Amino acid sequence: MAVTEQEILEGLGKIINEITGIPAAEVTPEKSFVDDLDIDSLSMVEIAVAAQDEFGVEIPDDQLKNLKSVKDVIGFIQA
């Protein structure tokens, strides 16, 4: 059963909140990790690892650097 975009967004919001303290409600699809949410590369690794546990999709380091926005990560997990 495929997870919906909304479910991934909610899951990411929870993960990002746990790792960075940013309120989950601020994690919306159009937000950029670096420019809007002020999340650095090490936090992105932690988020990728937590997302892998949650959704079962591995995000390798060489792919991770191309995922600039919340929407990009949702797309990667759904693909």
Added chain:
Amino acid sequence: MRIPAGAPGARVLAFGGYQPANVVTNDDLAKTMDTNDEWIQSRVGIAERRLAGPEESEIDLAVQAGGKALAASGLDASDIDLVIVATCTMEAPIPNAAGRVAHRLGINAPGAFDINAACAGFCYALAAASSAIQTGSATHVLIVGTEKFSHWVDWTDRSTAVIFADGSGAAVVGPSDTPGIGPVVWGSAGDKSDAIVIKDRNSFLHQEGQAVFRWATTALHPVAKLACERAGVDPADLAAFVPHQANLRIIDAIARKLGAEKAVVAHDIVLAGNTSAASIPLALSRMIERGEVSSGGLALLLGFGAGLTYAGQVIEIP
């Protein structure tokens, strides 16, 4: 052939730590490279580190920490019959460090060898010491983690220069009727050996920071949990968690996943930087000195680093 009975158990009798006098702050580093205090503190967690000058070698550092541990143990140099030095930053590979450290401390003709398991080295040395005592090969063992990264770091490379530092930490291990050092859980990931390297004698230390961070935050908490399980200790009952001081965010990520709610988590990296094999005994000796942990409490030690190697065990705090 017969095998004489060793001691039923082994325990750490005392710790000792030493840092060189020269304090280098993040602002000091920002004067010579493109970095700043805020960046270093938020990414790595280091506020300052100590660097040895050309007059102070990794052997000198080891002698200082070893001497402190020996004094704190109340033993005489003549009681020690095995010296193990864990280091990965020797300026020259021959002779080893352990023989010279022993000689400088007045320890006469002990078994003497070095261990290179990089930042996991202290936990490997502790396991070797514990086994030597329990098999009757030694009675009292001095183990020292000592590192002088300053001569292996490129001081124009901000990705490593802000992290690595100099220092030493030591422990005296002796026989015990009750277990004071739990079974070691150790292993390696040689497929990732390229992640932290000094390529040859003319090269500086190179680290794939992001790859190491990912490995450390995913592969190590199961090792930490297993070390507790094998010692029959619930992580919730740990008084202290003392992982290798590599990066504050790695430390806190592993601590969070370990579930050691009551444990004081070592944050010695703030004042010491990453001192590899020295970081665990250096951290623990400072925690004991400051009264942050009490004698008799259980501490989980967890070393991890180049190799990649890792090792962890539960100990009773002396």
